[in-house]
Amino acid sequence: MDVEAVLRAVLILGGVGLAFGVLVALAHTRLKVYEDPRIEGAVERLPGSNCGACGFAGCRAFAEGLVEATAQPAGCTQLGADGIATLAAYLGVEAGTAVKRVARLLCAGGANVAVQQAEYRGLSTCAAAAAVAAGGKGCSWGCIGLADCHDACDYEAIWMDAQDLPRVVPDNCTACGDCVDACPKDLFVLMPMEHKLLVQCKSALEGEAIEALCKVACTACGRCAADAAEGLIEMRSGLAVVDYGKNELATPEAITRCPTGAIRWVEGAQLPDTAPLAEMVTT
Amino acid sequence: MRNALRFRHGVHPPDSKTLTESLRTKRMPFPDEVVLPLSQHAGNPAKLLVQVGDHIERGDMIAAADGFISAPIHASASGVVEEIGLWPHPNGGYQDAVRIRVDPYSAQVPRARLLPEWEGLSPKELVDVVRDAGVVGLGGAAFPTYVKLMPREDTDIEVLVVNGCECEPYLTTDHRTMADFPERVHLGIRIMMKCLGVPRALIGIEKNKPDAIEAIRKTCPDDLDVEVLPLTVKYPQGAEKMLIKALLDREVPSGGLPLDVGVVVQNVASIATIAEAFETGLPLIERIVTVTGEGVAKPANLIVPVGTKLIDLINACGGLTKKAREVVLGGPMMGTAVSNLDAPVLKGTTGVVVLTARQIRAQRQYPCIRCGHCLDACPVFLNPQKLGNLAMAGRHQEMQDEHHLRDCMLCGCCSYVCPSNIPLSQLFGASRAALKRTAAPA
DSSP states (O other), X not given: OOHHHHHHHHHHHHHHXXXXXXXXXXXXXXXXXXXXXXXXXXXXXXXXXXXOTTSXXXXXXXXXXXXXXXXXXXXXXXXXHHHHHHHHHHHTSOOOOOOOEXXXXXXXXXXXXXXXXXXXXXXXXXXHHTTTGGGGBSSTTSOOOSOHHHHHOSSSOEEEOTTSOEEEOTTTOOOOOHHHHHOTTOOEEEEETTOOEEEOOOOOOOHHHHHTTBTTSOOOOOHHHHHSSTTTEEEETTEEEEOGGGGGGOOGGGGTTOSSOOEEEOSSSSSSOOOOHHHHHHO | OOOOOOOSSOBOXXXXXXXXXXXXXXXXXXXXXXXXXXXXXSSSOOEEOOOTTOEEOTTOEEEEOOSSSOOOEEOSSOEEEEEEEEEEOXXXXXXXXEEEEEOTTOOOOOOOOOXXXXXXXXXXXXXXXXXXXXXXXTTTTOOBHHHHHSOXXXXXXXXXXXXXXXXXXXXXXXXXXXXXXXXXXXXXXXXXXXXXXXXXXXXXXXXXXXXXXXHHHXXXXXXXXXXXXXXXXXXXXXXXHXXXXXXXXXXXXXXXXXXXXXXXXXXXXXXXXXXXXXXXXXXXXXXXXXXXXXXXXXXXXXXXXXXXXXHHHHHHXXXXXXXXXXXXXXXXXXXXXXXXXXXXXXXXOOEEEEEETTTTOOOOOOOOOOOOHHHHHOTTOOOHHHHHHHHHTTOHHHHHHHHOGGGOOOOOHHHHHOTTOOOXXXXXXXXXXXXXXXXXXX
């Protein structure tokens, strides 16, 4: 056997390996990017669901924001008070304050109060039904009730009630906006909890025309606008529109004369009932 | 001898045209009121020109075109504007519309208008007349016709293809237009050929309309290169890309227009309307509508004022029968169901089909068995099975980027052949709507 050939091969391979090894070692020290170790620590203390409600592209981006002080721990809508305190203590920063926001449905026209003009058969999603005569509902602005929002929600914050209306559980809602994107009728809005005056209707029809289609629609009668503080509520294209810039002027007085109950004073859940637990478990 | 004219794939649904195919078109009596939505065409809604209380004559313009792709709207009956506001639209929503109470004592004779001698006009002037007459494609999409008549300078158009296929089951609108008004169709072809400067026209008619083929053949002018080509019956031959393939064996590229292969396609009903605008001076205010289906007492082909409420139209045909369960605008393959019979007939309404409970019974949906029938049916050679799985998983962007969702024309062939009853076409429609929603800034 030719020992020389074996040696040569070993030397060449060994040499190449050594040379690259040295290169890697150099690169490791020279090209090192410093990463704040607190980012990793903060990520561990965040929920890790990447819901995006904080406005950052996921939990890691939010953690980077925390370390760079462009975000505050309270910006996470999912952590809860304890989690935020822990995170703030870990980073040694102010917890900050955050406005708790929830998804609100701009429709109260459940199957018991809204006219169903035609029966819809076909693909059982709101997106598909919306293209076929708005799912047959008399009010073409209203909730179709096939639960696209419920399917889109990752936090068990939406359940469908007996009238086929989605109900939002404020404690579970992270205001991530998935339901807003899922609804083909654009009925969901994300609102701060302290916006308590809520018009639960989106129909552009007025008066008897809409009353014939839905018992709880806004008929644009203008009583709430007259009863509320000057300039707080305005009637615009068939609806009462609340100017939330003047939210501190809002009082429950505004809703007292509403003939249909379309405008509500909402504390906590949008509609009074609470979620039946059984249904929550099956989701 | 040329080979049999055909395109590949497609389906053969029962055409169900016997109910109305041999009935001559009749004029429907004027209804008590007409409702004219400002959005009846592809493009921008028209701009309102009238006020509540105005008295208007039949043919007066009540809304002007707004922008390049738009069309004016004219009163289809004399009367008084009673209301301007939201009214049920056939698409299921409410849209701004002008409601006119029809004057019961009016002779409904239009105000005398200048009748242009079309022979003396330049192509530009001809196009202006068509635009001002509010002519849109009557095949269903309602695209403003004048836009098609003025293609870009650099395009070279060789052939005008006249679409007389009417492959959609039940509908006989184009059929009766050709059989009852062949001279009008030929005049329209003559005008269009002058506008476009094309030397040649081909009229494609499916072989299940022998009387239409006969009538159009008999009246063919000698001085023009116009040829009638009978086509084998197949759905969706009336789709312009399929028709070009069948008649000329040319393929319109993905995302392209017929112009890219030197062709302009126009539906016969629209062509007849163009001729009518020059013959009578009247704009597009009435159209032929097929009212048919087992759910209607007396099926008919009617000349209907645009804006007639569906309920008035159905009552003019003897009303609904006891079996009626679903009212579809357009044919059963591509039409959409309506939920409110107060919605009016639009310029693009080809037919009203009333189906019975037995015909619409929901069939149970099974999982996809990958049989591949949908691939053999898709006339644009997509993969509906793959698209369907992606749609059900909500991967809409991927459908568009990698599987040519944009080329789908929602013809419904895949849904029709699927042995598992998967509503593929509806899934694709919903995906497209979802993509539109995400593209539009909220």
